[in-house]
Amino acid sequence: MNNPLQKIREKKPLIHHITNWVTIYDCANITRAWGALPVIAYAPEECTDMTAISSALVLNIGTLTSEIIDAMILSTSVANEKKIPVILDVVGVGATKFRDDMAEKILDFVYIDIIKGNYSEIAKLAGEDTETKGVETTSINADPVKVAKGLAKSKSSIVVMTGKEDIISDGKKIYIIRNGHEQMGSIVGTGCMAGSIIGVFASVNSNYCDASKDALCYFGVAGELAAEKSNGPGSFSVNLYDEVFNLSDEKVKNMMNFEERQG
């Protein structure tokens, strides 16, 4: 029986983040709320040592610089050697050429286990003709399921595409996640948090496609429960942390809402 939350709380995995400066606290704090331990280290002198003692590496290019990208590549190369799962959130790809280039650079130099982004970010990475409005998704012309599956196949990675419905693919299987609540989009940071949470779940489940599905369902359930009690983005954020902390595998099981398609 699959009880990811119980496993996380028992293992207390260390989740190494090299992430943006906007939502860095939220990424750390939500990691802690699940029972895992966040750590941030990006200096070139230590980032690989921190990766080596961690159970997952979460990368997020939301406020990238070329030095940060170098640290990400250094850390990922150690993670690849040690079979530590690496999640890359390609925030803002499609908005500037620099983001497109840096995301490509990472994907060229090292192996990313789980590539995550919103619809327009993933579509751009997959070579579709699209743009991202800053770090916000825009509508895409292509079929999102095909885009996710195609990119997963070409990169031999798990692809996680977040939006109203989240789409996850390993190149063959497709998960469509229908948990979550529109209030999650009323605060900054839920997208970045989702990357951290996928890292947390991947640290206790070597099937990263299933781990990503569980992560987004669990987080979505917490969002649904929090939304019921909230009057706006301030109280929603508070309730979201409380609900994540008070989740149990049993509670989530009855509320998971996803579809599985075989390719």
Added chain:
Amino acid sequence: MNNPLQKIREKKPLIHHITNWVTIYDCANITRAWGALPVIAYAPEECTDMTAISSALVLNIGTLTSEIIDAMILSTSVANEKKIPVILDVVGVGATKFRDDMAEKILDFVYIDIIKGNYSEIAKLAGEDTETKGVETTSINADPVKVAKGLAKSKSSIVVMTGKEDIISDGKKIYIIRNGHEQMGSIVGTGCMAGSIIGVFASVNSNYCDASKDALCYFGVAGELAAEKSNGPGSFSVNLYDEVFNLSDEKVKNMMNFEERQG
């Protein structure tokens, strides 16, 4: 009829921030709470591209470095070309010579549409003999209305001077804003948020003096409503986000409290 909130929610303007690391999340999150889209990008390789697709540029020197100042100047020069409004919050001017010099450098190299600071920061910029206690305002000897108006005239910019009463001037007209609540000073970040909010309102109203007046009145009203329900700075911060999110143009109209003086 002037309905700035409706316009913001319809346009969903992208607001590019190059700001400090302390309140960066709050600047982004409050931008989102009004219905606008925040983005932060400061790498020299991309900051100008991000400015070019944005509807306002918000600069804040709260944790400045010389590299960040260079990125601000690069981005502002693009904003100037494209007639995108630029707001500069001169946090801590008067506290160290470096801040004074860097604020001057920006104002020398590029054009700032809206210069914002607290009483002692603006007085220092205007050449008055004053000091700032870290990033906190100190009392000034000069008449604040004259200081704001004089600086606005000499720089051909809008000047926004925040304090117990906020003073706004375009060099001729003066607005004195009496909305707001002392609890807004009990948390870190409301001053920086005000800069972001001015950026949001200026992105939908090309009269930047009126946009600044609306921004501070609307934010002040939200602060007043939040304070009624709060027991301290923790709950005040939560309620402030909820109130901003739930404002409407109609609700604010009856609560706006400002005086207009013609120069």
Added chain:
Amino acid sequence: MNNPLQKIREKKPLIHHITNWVTIYDCANITRAWGALPVIAYAPEECTDMTAISSALVLNIGTLTSEIIDAMILSTSVANEKKIPVILDVVGVGATKFRDDMAEKILDFVYIDIIKGNYSEIAKLAGEDTETKGVETTSINADPVKVAKGLAKSKSSIVVMTGKEDIISDGKKIYIIRNGHEQMGSIVGTGCMAGSIIGVFASVNSNYCDASKDALCYFGVAGELAAEKSNGPGSFSVNLYDEVFNLSDEKVKNMMNFEERQG
């Protein structure tokens, strides 16, 4: 009579931070909640000027780089000259060699008045054979009271060792603090906040050993009061700020829970 809170609110001391990017807002905001004024400045061109006008300097190596360490040393040398108390939080010492080396570098070049860390960080600094899991404490073999006292003696500094029971020593006297609540460990940042709070209390009490004891008792009391009203880490964080803001010296006096041992 010792009324630290009254003194803080009267003096409104400026507390200069050079700290990590994860909890920087919380360090600033909790400083404000006590009635003190936070400021962050790390550029080499201004950090010493900011220290010179401050009443305490709080250093935290949670997301260190070699440049940040240089800024810390520059600022501390000014603080040493001017007899401004310096607190160093050795976050993550024991996790990577770089952190060990940089903490040593600071302690070799300048004088730190108050060295703060969790059990495994302080044990590592004291030369014990131990490791830190990222930035989380691990159990140590040595007697923690002996470790704290020994390090205090060898460095001629106050040592603050945080954990289930906090241990404070000046090399002779020992305080064991039993205030606090396990919910303080459910959110990221309470450890870093404790460093800021010690800075705030040391700015109004030149007996830094007693100031550290007061800081941790007062913060612990706020944590206990907040925990009673909270449903999880989200509401706990909100209530913690409210409780700190609403504390009084009288309220805390009846709830302080510490033991004093003479060496």
